[in-house]
Amino acid sequence: MILKSLAGLSLVMSVAFDQDVPPTPVLADPGGYMQMSIRQRDAALLPLVRRATDCVVGKVTADSRYEADMTPAGINDLIVDSIAVCAKPVRAMIDAHDRMYGKGSGEAFLLGPYLDVLPSAVVKQVKVKAPR
Numbered sequence: 001m002i003l004k005s006l007a008g009l010s011l012v013m014s015v016a017f018d019q020d021v022p023p024t025p026v027l028a029d030p031g032g033y034m035q036m037s038i039r040q041r042d043a044a045l046l047p048l049v050r051r052a053t054d055c056v057v058g059k060v061t062a063d064s065r066y067e068a069d070m071t072p073a074g075i076n077d078l079i080v081d082s083i084a085v086c087a088k089p090v091r092a093m094i095d096a097h098d099r100m101y102g103k104g105s106g107e108a109f110l111l112g113p114y115l116d117v118l119p120s121a122v123v124k125q126v127k128v129k130a131p132r
Contacts, residue, residue, distance in 0.1 A: 044100065052089040053125075055082070056083065059085050063078050066126075070126075090110065094107055
């Protein structure tokens with residue numbers, strides 16, 4: 001189930017990211033990122049990661065199919081559907097990662113580490129935000 005969802009997610013994302021989305025602001029000195037430590041770069045990227053994740057969580061909980069007692073597999077389907085709607089914050093995260101770590105690293109981050117933890121992060125946040 002998760003494998004199908006991730007395959008669908010990759011298709012949705014490829015379509016969603018072909019849109020014209022304005023880039024995120026750049027440092028006055030683009031080489032400035034290279035002078036930052038990895039910890040500093042991660043700290044600079046964190047607000048964009050949170051913004052993308054918060055968007056996904058918001059879309060999942062706003063979805064008419066969402067129920068407080070959904071299984072993680074059911075929530076995964078809602079996550080996949082929310083990615084296209086959250087294209088701008090996700091694109092901003094990818095673009096910033098590319099600037100900080102090199103071209104192509106943002107997509108690798110998204111499809112690797114970010115998607116590895118996104119389902120569990122959404123499930124945890126949704127359970128916290130679920131009505132009691």
